[in-house]
Amino acid sequence: MAAPPRFTAMTADRIPGGLRLCRACGWNQLEEDWRFFLDAPGSGGVVSERAGNILGTAAWIRYGALAWIAMMLVDPAERGAGVGAGLLAEALSSVAHVPCVGLDATPAGEPLYRRFGFEAHSSVIRTKAVVDGALLPGPSGAVRRMVEADLPDIYHWDRKVFGADRSLLLAALFARAPECAWVVGGAARLRGYTFGRPGHLYYQLGPVVAADAATARELAAGCLSRLHGRKVAIDAGAARGEFLGFLQSAGFVEERCFARMYLRGCVPPGVPSAQYAIAGPEFG
Ligand SMILES: CC(C)(COP(=O)(O)OP(=O)(O)OC[C@H]1O[C@@H](n2cnc3c(N)ncnc32)[C@H](O)[C@@H]1OP(=O)(O)O)[C@@H](O)C(=O)NCCC(=O)NCCS
Known part of the structure; x- marks a missing residue:
């Protein structure tokens, strides 16, 4: 049986693993995008890792009284097993002291975010x-x-x-x-x-x-x-x-x-x- 994934901080040396996931899922981000999450004050990221492989990522940015959640992405082979929920819980605990928390949800992510208390405001x-x-x-x-x-x-x-x-x-x-x-x-x-x-x-x-x-x-x-x-x-x-x-x-x-x-x-x-x-x- 595969070992359960563990959650750990996104760090500069894990960016290539995060980008591999972006490439596998057709996302557009570059190294500079991930670096912004790591370098901006009050911002950061978390990954789910098993045996050195990154299975999922989440990130947050601090804009004063607003925190923005982003980069919620789970390896297609690992979805539906609680990795996304775990990453979101980790991200939210990192911004628990920030008054407002926002994100832009894909249809795949929306049910998960609703379960955590997010409410739809507008459409993009x-x-x-x-x-x-x-x-x-x-x-x-x-x-x-x-x-x-x-x-x-x-x-x-x-x-x-x-x-x-x-x-x-x-x-x-x-x-x-x-x-x-x-x-x-x-x-x-x-x-x-x-x-x-x-x-x-x-x-x-x-x-x-x-x-x-x-x-x-x-x-x-x-x-x-x-x-x-x-x-x-x-x-x-x-x-x-x-x-x-x-x-x-x-x-x-x-x-x-x-x-x-x-x-x-x-x-x-x-x-x-x-x-x-x-x-x-x-x-x-
Ligand atoms: C959205 C995403 C991150 C969720 O990750 P995940 O690891 O599959 O999520 P979990 O297994 O923790 O699922 C959490 C809950 O949502 C449900 N769920 C997951 N995907 C779902 C889907 N596509 N439709 C309906 N419910 C879904 C799960 O059943 C689970 O509910 P439960 O706890 O009541 O059983 C993942 O599907 C993904 O990477 N999607 C593609 C990228 C994307 O769209 N990311 C969101 C950007 S905003």
Whole structure:
């Protein structure tokens, strides 16, 4: 009989094992993504291990008064045996002191999260395309590449919109993929911003935060025009119909849905209607 799996901390030397699981399950994360969970203060990860093999992972990020649960992934051959529940219990005990806990659930994960007290808040739709520059509107002139001096204003806005401080994540995204970081406005007249990052299978564009749908469209179009021929995912709020319509016109196809959930319904005090696309289910 196989020895029962044990739970232990995710560490830098276990990242290759975590990534092997990502590759086996068609997930997009790179080493840099796992490193963020290990390096950001108050964040971390846990793995389920048997005889040196990683069978499952979970991670959490601390955004001030909000903790974000991510990377819940169990080897297909080990599912349905309590590994996922064990990982989630470990992750939740690590963030037990944080007022709000959120995550983006796949349909496979949702029943498990409900059992632990998570409640659905909103829906996110994953859209994907191989970018065809010919389908994008011409440059409006309002969108420009982000520069470091934009970041303080962006952090200020983002805290209001997201409802928690994810400035460390935004700084990391800017450092990793400045070619995906765009703004409209600036110098105290900011109207929107977007970040993005490369992944194993596709670029992920987001968050896209904007004062209105037209600005969100301009930001996405500006960034996408530099990604012609690349595969890109954008996870848009299901309630952002006008933005989803734009994505459809740009060739993006709806692939699947995530449920944004919060533990015991504790929702951070943000303005979700201004977030047209999320950073990604693993980052909030
Ligand atoms: C979601 C996932 C992590 C669950 O891991 P797991 O090890 O199979 O979960 P467990 O065995 O601990 O199951 C926990 C409970 O959920 C139930 N469950 C597990 N998968 C289920 C499914 N697909 N549908 C309905 N119930 C399910 C189990 O029966 C169990 O309930 P019980 O304790 O009442 O019997 C795993 O299915 C997975 O890796 N899926 C693919 C990646 C993914 O979608 N991750 C979630 C990201 S948000």
